[in-house]
Amino acid sequence: MATAIFTPRAEWAADPGTTRGRLFPEPASPSRSDFRRDCDRIIHSTAFRRLKHKTQVFVSHEGDHFRTRLTHTLEVSQIARALARSLGLDEDLAETLALSHDLGHPPFGHAGERALDACMDDYGGFDHNAQSLRVVTKLERRYASFDGLNLTWETLEGVAKHNGPLTDEEGAAIGRYTESGLPLAFVEQRDEWDLEYWTFASAEAQVAAIADDIAYDAHDLDDAMRAGLFELADLRPIGLVGEIVAKVRKLYPVAPPSRSASEVIRRLIAALIDDVLQESNRRVAALQPHSAEDVRQARDPLIRFSAAGEAADRQIKAFLTPRMYRSERVVRIMGDAESIVRDLFAHFLAYPADLGAERIATDEAGLVRQIADFIAGMTDRFAIEAHRRYFDSTPDLR
Secondary structure, three states: OOOOOOOOOOOOOOOHHHOOOEOOOOOOOOOOOHHHHHHHHHHOOHHHHHHHHOEOOOOHHHOOOOOEHHHHHHHHHHHHHHHHHHHOOOHHHHHHHHHHOOOOOOOOHHHHHHHHHHHOHHHOOOOHHHHHHHHHHHHOOOOOOOOOOOOEHHHHHHHHHOOOOOEOOOOOEOHHHOOOOOOHHHHHHHHHOOOOOOOOOOHHHHHHHHHHHHHHHHHHHHHHHHOOOOOHHHHOOOHHHHHHHHHHHHHOOOOOHHHHHHHHHHHHHHHHHHHHHHHHHHHHHHHOOOOHHHHHHOOOOOOOOOHHHHHHHHHHHHHHHHHHHOOHHHHHHHHHHHHHHHHHHHHHHHOHHHHOOOOOOOOHHHHHHHHHHHHHOOOHHHHHHHHHHHOOOOOOOO
């Protein structure tokens, strides 16, 4: 009989018992920690349910077995919990941040985001990470006492900063926001409740971010093979993946291609998780953090791939870029999807009453943001149906 593996709680883990609380104070739950309550609120949100019909790479109606934003999110959550459990971190917070990391994605995946960003160019642009924060603080309206989900400071911090600090200590935007500046949702949040954008987020947030990378690498390979964009044999030159392919072929020489592919993907996920655990433990031993605050104030992230793991991650993405993300089939579909989003934006700007909102913003900037919120909340199917309602011809996204 197998023995369960128990990892003691790390002293540098986030502790729901010492949370910085919620913007609007609420009585404590007798049966759930504050982080568990946050997780439950995400699961019951409207934005989470909509992920079921939002594209990952392939449009959702192209096939029932391709990933959607929801299935991707669940896979990220599973990996994040596995990492958190092994490192002694708070599993509830890691799961919360994994489940919430894509809530701000518009329909049609990155194609929809590119189109919305272009439409919003004169109004601060559109960023799905900032939109995720906006969803959980402003747009979800399930409670009588406040807008948003009233999540803990630690969860909001993780939603905003899971990919690293957003500003320097003086408040100047850094990284991907250096030239464009912080998206409006981040600025509004800083004015309302400071999330300390100049520090790293908790180890649990870092776990959710790297779990996203692992899930992307694995399931995009899987979906692309399922779609016939390449075969298992084509993966042999990709470093770590090629080694796994060779091992699977040796162990199961007569296995059908579909089973061999599944075996490769399973082993790839396990290998990448193991790499993160080994490198993260090495970093913990070097830093010797004694609290979650020590993790935030560190000069580098604590949860990382090793140099070899980072190389494998780059190789996988470099392989997928021309063969999947920029394949003729995907580029054509996503180009049509972008046109749907642009058309809808222009229509609602001309006919704001069609937003069906109780109150339409009276200023131009407010109206544009309201339109972006409305389109970003659409599922692929709803966006296609809306386009058919307002336009004579709608692209067939197949």
